[in-house]
């Protein structure tokens with residue numbers, strides 16, 4: 001299990017949805033951009049924290065995003 005945070009810059013997101021294919025937690029939202037379960041939106045920044053074994057899926061989604069809108073960072077253990 002790894003705790004990590006996924007951040008999407010919705011100003012950069014272009015609704016291309018390459019991320020959905022790599023990680024099915026990414027979903028199309030009502031505004032045609034992307035959203036994540038249990039995420040918080042602050043302006044154009046969408047953030048969600050997970051604690052599971054799917055870090056590599058999130059990293060694959062980030063790598064696949066043509067506009068580099070997705071950032072994934074591990075949360076250091078306290």
Ligand code: SF4
Nearest residue numbers: 013014016017019065
């Ligand atoms: S791949 Fe990038 S641009 Fe496309 S929907 Fe996902 S976050 Fe947005």
